[in-house]
Amino acid sequence: MKYELVMGLEVHVELATESKIFCSCGGHAAANEPNDCVCPACCGMPGMLPVTNKHAVELAVMAGTLLNCKINQYTTFDKKSYYYPDLPGAYQITQWFNPICVEGSVEVTTKSGTRTIGIKQIHMEEDAGKLVHDDWTATSLVDYNRTSVPLIEIVSKPDFRSGEEVIAYLEKLKSLFRFAKISECEEGAMRCDVNISVRPEGSDTLGVRSEIKNMSSLSSIARAIEYEAARHIDALERNTEVLVQETRRYDDVKGRTFPMRNKETAADYRYFPDPNLMPIIIDDEWIAKIREELPVPAEVKYEQYVNAGISEKDAATLTAERNLCDILDGAVELGCSHKDVAGWLLTDCAGILRRNNTTIDKLDIAPAKLSKIIDMTNSGDITRVAGKKVLTAVIEKDVDVESFISENNLTAQNNTDLIASVVQKVIDANPAAVADYKNGKTKAIQALMGGVMRELRGNGDAATVNELIIKKLSE
Amino acid sequence: MKYYISEISAKGSVAVDDNILVKGTPASCGSRMLESFVPLFNAEAVDRLINAGYEISGKTNIGEFSLDLLGETSYFGECTENGNLVSAAASLVAKGDIDAAVNTDVSGYPRRAAAVSGIDFLKPTYGTVSRYGIVAAVCSAEQIGVSAKNAKKVKELISVIAGHDSKDGTSLPADSYSYELTSASGMKVCIIKELFDKASDDVKKSVSDYADKLRSVGVTVDEVSVPEVFAIHAAWNILLCAEFCNNVSRFDGVKYGYRSENYKNIDELYVNSRTEGFGFITKASVLYGSDVLSKGRYNDCYDKALRIRRVALNKMKELFASYNAVLTPVCSQKNYQPYEICDAFEKAYDENLFTAIPSITGLPAMVTKGVQLIADSFCDATLLSLADSVEETEVM
Known part of the structure; x- marks a missing residue:
């Protein structure tokens, strides 16, 4: 039976x-x-x-x-x-x-x-x-x-x-x-x-x-x-x-x-x-007030995010956690794009939390700070590498974005003259790498890039640096 | 003969019953169970008295959890005068040792005590005085009231302790109440015939004499019939023992208070601590209380009692449409003699006939000259005015 x-x-x-x-x-x-x-x-x-x-x-x-x-x-x-x-x-x-x-x-x-x-x-x-x-x-x-x-x-x-x-x-x-x-x-x-x-x-x-x-x-x-x-x-x-x-x-x-x-x-x-x-x-009246405080349901949010260009997988991860949605919506309201914020949240923030032995549902960051970091990175005011540094400091110690950048000299170096002089210095100091490059080992440029970036404490704009090295080497 | 369980200040003018918490002083509630229990904070009423400059003389002896006639079931012994039972607090006030006392009116004990000792006591409207810091016995009814030699002194203290307290969820919203004394002339009072008939001849005489005094100050006094008083009495006793049973269940020997030395497991710890820690009247009340709340009995007992509570309030509101106050005896007899402890439950619960209406309805009640006056909610001032008007004629 x-x-x-x-x-x-x-x-x-x-x-x-x-x-x-x-x-x-x-x-x-x-x-x-x-x-x-x-x-x-x-x-x-x-x-x-x-x-x-x-x-x-x-x-x-x-x-x-x-x-x-x-x-x-x-x-x-x-x-x-x-x-x-x-x-x-x-x-x-x-x-x-x-x-x-x-x-x-x-x-x-x-x-x-x-x-x-x-x-x-x-x-x-x-x-x-x-x-x-x-x-x-x-x-x-x-x-x-x-x-x-x-x-x-x-x-x-x-x-x-x-x-x-x-x-x-x-x-x-x-x-x-x-x-x-x-x-x-x-x-x-x-x-x-x-x-x-x-x-x-x-x-x-x-x-x-x-x-x-x-x-x-x-x-x-x-x-x-x-x-x-x-x-x-x-x-x-x-x-x-x-x-x-x-x-x-x-x-x-x-x-x-x-x-x-x-x-x-x-x-x-x-x-x-x-x-x-x-x-x-x-x-x-009280019931109405309480109902107003209910969030937009996760399914509705999911649709919104997918329509805004976020992948279905990422939208599902984001809408599983109310805090992520709140941060994302807050940063979008301040002008960031859904896709940008989703990327920073699920890649950079998640990575930082993992290193701190915790999980993404514990993320606590003011949307204003996150949106500032994203804006400054997008506009080239800081490099992506510097952006990650700021983000780490914000998540771990809740620092102020702008004062952290200035205290740690993280403003991106767009000054071509300065970068050019550093490039010259690094080329002079690395004859072996220069010789390798000239012998067709194009990968040797990586070593020179690294040297320049180290000198610029990571604040050099990668495209500019790359361009200037190639220009110098072909002179 | 123990008047005070704990003395606090020889200069103090106000006594506090031992079921109202005073920080750092034991609150025995007249029970072996709480002999060693020392509270961590003051009751709101005690705080208000101290803040207003009153000094507390000590914690007065009461019957176990204030359920009995006059305090005779206290683990620390009864108080008697001339062979009659008296209550510790009322007797101290009557003798002039102190100006006033605050007592928890659980089921009428301070009203009976005032009548026996010839002083005044006001049980205020339920919800006007915070119950924060009363060792709970019957939450839906008990109120802290004031005992004093006359209505003016009662008025002085009740004005201090009444008012909203956010720590008590049943505290009414007003921050203070007016207890202004006005002339009683022109007021109308009625005597409940059924209660009058149940009193002894000398109590009947007190009530009649008081009615005459009221008439002499310009009050009209009629007689009315309220046949519901017997059902109200039964309902009150049900609510009383049910809530009491639940409230004293926290005294189990686990956390504080008395713990038996004789136990091998948790069940024995409970049973032996409670058997040895509680006196007869508590045990009897707990048994009856458990019964009326049990599955098979709830609808016939507790639920019905709640309905009668509503009937009682409606009936009284009906009377207050025509009368300012109701006059009744508060005791069946003028004095009580010491008796065997095994009669305590029956004696107290029988005597509740006279005190049940204000207890079950939360209406204010005042005892003066050995009689009880009951008024509508928030008309505490009417009671004080009636009592004061009669008292004034005697001063002159």
């Missing part, structure tokens, strides 16, 4: 806000030591009250907009109670009764075509802390740096029919959220629970469901789904086991899923509205 997979996803995404969702602690991702980024509020001290981070609400509305959701204009926070040491208040503030976004959808494309995945809801909540187990001393330590970091949980409908669709969906969310600066979506900032069941193809009843909790890498999610689907089919076909509705965790080393202790899953969370947080009213 052929079987069909039926899956629904719950995806937790960390929002890219400056501070936590109910207090002003910021920068938890950069915290070096456990409990560096905590205050009395986010570590559960009595007497503290939560105050909602407006930016988190705005990012959640943005996410809902991108996933074609209806925005609930009256949205509330609720308390979810359970005891665990990483939860300092012994309750999590989440949205149970009135989530911020409902009823959305997103299109997912795989090799087998494009399908629409329904979104049941998106709700906001705070993250919990982290337990660190020290097996040596048999103790557990608590790190509250991550408590109260804002999350959205995106709950899909049970619309997935293959592991590929799940992966394509997660990749789509990741690129949408990164591009809109809703989330960095870095390792661990996107976590996923998969609800999975199988049924004979053509059946319209649902099979017994298991939930695989808390996975964060795409490849292990794919493997977990594959394993779990096989386990269900085995159970149905060959009666290897009786399926029960349960929560499981996936062990990527063993390549298997295991049931979680019943105790961890059978809790009654005793949800009730949080009286400390007033309902949030999101009026039309």
